[in-house]
Amino acid sequence: MTITDQASQEQQSEQSAVRKPQTMRKGRFIIRTLSNSVVTGLALFIGLLWSVPTLGLFISSFRPASLISSTGWWTGLVPPWNFTLxxxxxxxxxxxxxxxxxxxxxxxxxxxxxxxxxxxxxxxxxxxxxxxxxxxxxxxxxxxxxxxxxxxxxxxxxxxxxxxxxxxxxxxxxxxxxxxxxxxxxxxxxxxxxxxxxxxxxxxxxxxxxxxxxxxxxxxxxxxxxxxxxxxxxxxxxxxxxxxxxxxxxxxxxxxxxxxxxxxxxxxxxxxxxxxxxxxxxxxxxxxxxxxxxxxxxxxxxxxxxxx
Structure with missing residues (x-):
């Protein structure tokens, strides 16, 4: 093996040693980002789920008695709206x-x-x-x-x-x-x-x-x-x-x-x-x-x- 080939192999090994930590850091960053996204999405879903009864109560409080007894509160979200005080x-x-x-x-x-x-x-x-x-x-x-x-x-x-x-x-x-x-x-x-x-x-x-x-x-x-x-x-x-x-x-x-x-x-x-x-x-x-x-x-x- 010539001196040139040996130097080339050493350079390649150094580059691979540098790329390996960078790849590991990118992988950890992707995993952390996905984990945070999943947690954030789950928290938003739970928050929206807990807000559904409050939203239903709010909409029903503005609907006439005839509509409350015959239809669900979610029907009040679509026109024609028939709200009252x-x-x-x-x-x-x-x-x-x-x-x-x-x-x-x-x-x-x-x-x-x-x-x-x-x-x-x-x-x-x-x-x-x-x-x-x-x-x-x-x-x-x-x-x-x-x-x-x-x-x-x-x-x-x-x-x-x-x-x-x-x-x-x-x-x-x-x-x-x-x-x-x-x-x-x-x-x-x-x-x-x-x-x-x-x-x-x-x-x-x-x-x-x-x-x-x-x-x-x-x-x-x-x-x-x-x-x-x-x-x-x-x-x-x-x-x-x-x-x-x-x-x-x-x-x-x-x-x-x-x-x-x-x-x-x-x-x-x-x-x-x-x-x-x-x-x-x-x-x-x-x-x-x-x-x-x-x-x-x-x-x-x-x-x-x-x-x-």
Whole structure:
């Protein structure tokens, strides 16, 4: 073998050694792209599948009773369209849904705000303050999340009746705050603990108190976690039926949407078009809240999942 042939073989082997990693990288890139496409397509399919009932409810709420009883909701997607606002007019005027909607807001806003504030204060204490039995107390609070709220209904109702809170909004606010605190503290404590400790140490060196650190540092950095907690708590309070039924005593003057819709099922069980309009009215505000805060949702849930 000549020197020229040997040099040519060495050059070819070097080129093949260079092409092999490039081919492997291209193959991994193609596999990763296909995997991401499959996952994305599957997620979109599941999202669309879950949206079908909401779409059907929305279309049915604008259709006359004659068409609802004779054809499926999907027929309303093709012309000629025959939509009407009569169902919403009947619900809002005849059933007083305007006042009921306000009642639900009066219940849901404080029922969401109070657990967030109290939970944030407690979560800060568990994350950045040292006191005897801190971990034991936190473990006990987390354990409360597995206790069904129905177990505590009877003693709490007896207590509220004794002090004269039954039938008032304050009873519902206190009940939702108490039942929502374990999850609030658990979620926010994990997020607070994941924040850089250098910030807290620098603030303490500069003479900041715990109150100043909480309001000036912790809360501004915790918007994603607070938004996620707000979504969870608002959805739970808005869709609650049991607590409102027990602590408000079925008072029609302060009844929320869920309680009124439950009564509509008994009163208008055959008028499906009225129920669809009422149900979509009850879904409208939670959908607005979720889509307004959804950009914080995943970030707030995943924050603190590694450290904490």
């Amino acid at each position: 009569e169902n919403y007019q009947q619900v809002l005027q005849a059933q007083g849904f305007g006042q009921v909607f306000i009642n639900s807001i009066i219940i849901s806003v404080p029922g969401t705000f109070f657990p967030m504030i109290v939970g944030a204060l407690a979560a800060y204490a568990f994350a950045w303050m040292k006191f005897p039995g801190r971990d034991l107390f936190f473990l006990g609070i987390v354990a409360l999340m597995i206790i069904p709220l129905q177990i505590a209904m009877v003693p709490i109702l007896s207590l509220f009746t004794a002090i004269g809170l039954t039938g008032q909004y304050a009873a519902v606010w206190l009940a939702h705050t108490a039942f929502g605190l374990p999850f609030s503290i658990y979620l926010l404590r994990n997020f607070f603990a994941s924040l850089p400790s250098d910030l807290m140490e620098s603030a303490h060196i500069d003479g900041a108190s715990h109150v100043r650190i909480f309001w000036s540092i912790i809360l501004p950095l915790s918007v994603p976690a607070l938004a996620s907690l707000g979504i969870f708590q608002f959805m739970w309070v808005w869709n609650d039926l049991l607590i409102a039924l027990i602590f408000l005593g079925g008072n029609p003057q302060s009844a929320p949407l869920t309680l009124t819709i439950a009564n509509l099922v008994n009163t208008y069980g055959s008028n499906y078009q009225v129920l669809t309009a009422a149900a979509f009215i009850s879904m409208a505000l939670p959908l607005v809240v979720f889509f307004s805060l959804q950009r914080y949702f995943v970030r707030g849930i995943l924050a603190g999942s590694v450290k904490g």
